[in-house]
Amino acid sequence: MDNRSVAKYVEDAEHLEMPHRLFTLVFPIDPVNNCVLLGMKKRGFGKDKYNGFGGKVEPNESIESGAIRELAEESGLLAKRVDKCGLLFFYFENDPVAMEVHVYLTSDFSGQVIETEEMAPEWYSADKMPFEQMWADDSRWWPMVLKKQKFTARFWFFSDMTTITREEIVPVKSLEF
Numbered sequence: 001m002d003n004r005s006v007a008k009y010v011e012d013a014e015h016l017e018m019p020h021r022l023f024t025l026v027f028p029i030d031p032v033n034n035c036v037l038l039g040m041k042k043r044g045f046g047k048d049k050y051n052g053f054g055g056k057v058e059p060n061e062s063i064e065s066g067a068i069r070e071l072a073e074e075s076g077l078l079a080k081r082v083d084k085c086g087l088l089f090f091y092f093e094n095d096p097v098a099m100e101v102h103v104y105l106t107s108d109f110s111g112q113v114i115e116t117e118e119m120a121p122e123w124y125s126a127d128k129m130p131f132e133q134m135w136a137d138d139s140r141w142w143p144m145v146l147k148k149q150k151f152t153a154r155f156w157f158f159s160d161m162t163t164i165t166r167e168e169i170v171p172v173k174s175l176e177f
């Protein structure tokens, strides 16, 4: 197991046996207008879906610096700080590898939003998210973000990567383990 993984604090023994791949997901927030910056993914995993900005954590970086790096690469924004708001675990039928996604918000950033090869960014009202064009899990846990409630969540996906067959969402006091 990747020694940066926090799976051992959240998951049961059965799922801990699976290898986990670490990802980040960052949502820039404009608190004045209650807006969130989403990106339409133009290629790769999640193509044609809106999502926050993120990707795989590289071997030589912390999860948080991976989050800041991916945000910059995909949106042009440089975050001075990011705040962890949630932790997601995804299991796909017929895939032996679990995804561990560290979710962050940031309202402390500089720079200009740019469209990149990977993402076309667009501001959305935080309470009018385009869930029908997002991953199926997003509409399940985004209400926790709106309530400023930290959470851990686990989603089991059917092999179509669209249908959720089981879910657990748990509000937590802290995500520092």
Ligand SMILES: CNc1ncnc2c1ncn2[C@@H]1O[C@H](COP(=O)(O)OP(=O)(O)OP(=O)(O)O)[C@@H](O)[C@H]1O
Pocket (backbone or CB within 6 Å): 023, 024, 025, 044, 045, 046, 051, 052, 053, 054, 055, 056, 090, 101, 135, 136, 137, 138
């Ligand atoms: C299944 N339900 C899901 N719900 C919400 N978000 C999901 C998700 N599944 C994946 N994600 C996010 O999608 C990005 C993929 O990143 P991905 O493009 O694979 O990484 P990276 O940019 O390193 O890829 P390249 O290999 O450089 O193209 C990454 O933020 C990850 O957290």
